[in-house]
Amino acid sequence: xxxxxxxxxxxxxxxxxxxxxxxxxxxxxxxxxxxxxxxxxxxxxxxxxxxxxxxxxxxxxxxxxxxxxxxxxxxxxxxxxxxxxxxxxxxxxxxxxxxxxxxxxxxxxxxxxxxxxxxxxxxxxxxxxxxxxxxxxxxxxxxxxxxxxxxx
Numbered sequence: 001x002x003x004x005x006x007x008x009x010x011x012x013x014x015x016x017x018x019x020x021x022x023x024x025x026x027x028x029x030x031x032x033x034x035x036x037x038x039x040x041x042x043x044x045x046x047x048x049x050x051x052x053x054x055x056x057x058x059x060x061x062x063x064x065x066x067x068x069x070x071x072x073x074x075x076x077x078x079x080x081x082x083x084x085x086x087x088x089x090x091x092x093x094x095x096x097x098x099x100x101x102x103x104x105x106x107x108x109x110x111x112x113x114x115x116x117x118x119x120x121x122x123x124x125x126x127x128x129x130x131x132x133x134x135x136x137x138x139x140x141x142x143x144x145x146x147x148x149x150x151x152x
Contacts, residue, residue: 001077001078003079007123010123015113025104026062034063044057045062059102059104060102062105070109072089075145078109092144093146098140098141098142101131107131107140109131110131129145
């Protein structure tokens, strides 16, 4: 994990991979809880028997938005941004889902700083986010997340 205390320290990562999170297993319980929270009960996510017997993947798969929602959790394993008054998830850009995440797959976030700017004292960063699936060459997704930080 890297520790970042200022705009200048953040800027030193421009164009570089900041790091990778630990592996996180997505099990059926997490998929089901996400379905309950979002009211998205599509059978490909929730009906284990039907997904195994009739689905194209041989099992249930995680919701794409479930995998996106893991970004803050996994990001906190990569970077500890300190000395901030406020941190805001500002947006997501250019996301593409490349491969479904099957139940019990393990995923890992890789993060690279691709842009940083000072907006009158607010630091805006654009992080290229890639979600790897253990044992797979193709990522689950790739895209950019945008964070705003107000450093002390």
